[in-house]
Amino acid sequence: MAELGVKPRSRLLARLPGWAQLFVTNKKGLFGLAILAIFMILALLAPLITPYDPYRRAGKPHVQPGVEHFLGTSRQGKDNFSQLLEGSRASLTVGFIAGFSATLIGLAVGISAGYFGGKTDEVLTFFVNVSLVLPALPLIIVLASFIEEASPTVIGLVLALTGWGWSARTIRTQTLALKSREFVLAAELMGEKKWRIIVREILPNMSSFVVGGFVLATIYGILAEAALEFIGLGSPNSVTWGTMLYWAMRAQALQTGAWFEIWPPAIAIMLTGAALVMVNFAVDEITNPQLAATRRIGPIRRFLRRRNRSADFV
Template identity: 40%
Template sequence: MTIETQADVTGETVPVVVPRTRRPGWRGLLRSGKLRAGLGIVLFFALAGLIGPLFVHDPERVSDDQLFGPSAAHLLGTTNTGQDVFKLLVVSSRGSLTVGLVTGVLATLISIVIGVVGAYVGNRWDEGLSLFSNVFLVLPGLPLVILVTDYLGSRGAAMIAVIIALTSWAGPARVLRAQTMSVRGRDYVDAARVSGEPAWRIIGFEVLPNLLPIIAAQFIFAVLGGILTEAALAFLGLGGSGSWGTMLYFAQNAQALSLGAWWWFVPPGLCIAVLGAGLALINFSLDELINPRLRVPRDKANRPATAGTP
C-alpha cells in the first residue's frame, strides 16, 4: 500500500492510505494456462529436434517395403521408396526448427538496431532508417524470398533463414520505433541523459527493458513466420533438404493424396500446425502482458455471477 495526502474539510492535508494496485508481471504471466500449454508444445518439439535424431537410425536407408501404411514395424508407414515416415519426421524437425530459430534471432536483432537505435538517436539517422524500413515494408515478402532464393541457388537451412530474416524485419522495426519514441521522452530517460550516461547504456538499461514484452512477442512471431515460409519454399521445390516442408514436397510429387497415403503428408502438416498453435498461444499470453485490456483480473474471473450484476 502507498500513503498519499488529501485535504480535509478544514483545508489541512492528512495522510491517506491507498491500496497499491497489483500489476501483473512475468510471475502472473507464468500462471496463464495458454502460456503453459504453448511452452509445453514448443518444448516437446525442441527436444524432438535436439535429441530425437540421436535415437533414430538413418531415415535415408531404404527398406524392402513400398508405400505401406502404419504398422508395428513402421509407426507412420513408409514412403514410395520404402523410407520410414516416422524417422523422416523426427530428423526433419531439426531443420524446420533451425530455420525458425535463426530467422527469429536475426529478424529481431535487425529490427532492434534499426527501430530502437534510430528512434532514440533521432534527426537524420531516424529519417534515413525509417525510409529504409519503409522500402522493405512495401516489398512483397514471399515473392521476394522466392526470387532471392532462386537467384542465389542456395538450399542450406542457414542461408534460407538469413534470406527470410532479411525480408521480414521491417514491420517489427516500425513497431519498435513507435514504442521507443514514446519511451525516450519519459522522466527516467531524461534523468539518465542529464546525468551523463552514454547513449548505449541508456538504450540498453532504460529503453530496452520497457520494450521486452514487445520484443519477445515479435521474436515468437518471427520464428513462426520463418517456419511457415520455409515450408512454403520447400513445397515449391526451393527449400533445403531435411525439413517438414521437404516431406510435403516429395509427398506431393509422388501423388500421395491420390494414392491415399495420408500417413505421408498428414504428419508433417500436423506438426507444423501444432507447433504454430503453440507459438501462437505464447504470443497471446505476451499480448495479455502488453495490453492491459486483454487481461482478466483473477478475482473477477473467479467471482461467481450474482443476480443483478451486469
C-alpha cells in the same frame, strides 16, 4: 512446512524471478512452452532416437503405421517418423534463426532511429522502408532459379535479411513514445549514458513488442520455408517438414489414401505455430495486467456486463 501454511509449489515459485513466476502461472504460456520444448528436445535428440536413416529406404512403399514403422513409410520407402524428427531440426533451426535475426536487426534499428532521431532516424527509416517493399518470397524464387535449388540455410538467410522491417517500424514508434516519459527524462537529467538508458529504461518496457515480433517472424520463417519447399523451390535432397510435404504431394498421398505421409509434418507445423502464439499471448498478459484481467472475465461476462449497463440507462 504444512504448519507454516506454505505449499511446496509456492516455495519453488518464490525462488524464481518475478517474470518467471508470472509466466509459470499462466496456462497459455506454460502449455505453449511445453509444446515447443517437446519439439526442440526431439529435434536435438533426433540423431539418437530415429529408428531408421531418414535419407535411405527403410521398407516397402506406403506401409501402414504399425509397430515396425510408427508413422508408416513414404512412397520412396523412407520411415516417416525418422523423417519427421530429422525434419524438425532443419525447420525449427531455419524458423528460430530467421526470427531471432530479424528481431535483433529490427530491435537495433528501431530503438536507434526512435531514440537518437535527427539524421540517424532519417537514414535508418529509409532502410526500413526499403526492407518493407523488398519481397522475400520472390527474392528467394529468383535466387533459387540462379543456384538451381535453395537450401534451408539460404532460405533462412534471405528471410532474416528481409523480415525485420515491420518489427523495426513498430519498435521505433514505441521508442518515440517512451523517450518522452518521466523516467527516461529523469535518467537523462541524472547523467546516465545513452546505452544504459536504452537497456535499463526503454527496452524492458517494450518486451511485448519484441516477443510479438519474434513470434511473427519465426512463424513466418517456418511457413515460408515449408511453402517454398512444398512448391519445389527448395533442395529436394534435404529432409525438412517442407520437403516431406513436397514428396507427399508428388506421390499423391491423399489420393492414394496415404494420409500418414502428409498429416505428420502438417500437424507439426500447426502445433509449432500455435505454441508460439500462446507464448505471445502469455507475454502480452504479463506485460499488460489490464489485458489479463479482461481476458479472465471472458467474452460472455463482458457481453452481460454491457447489456446490464445498457439496461440501467433505459
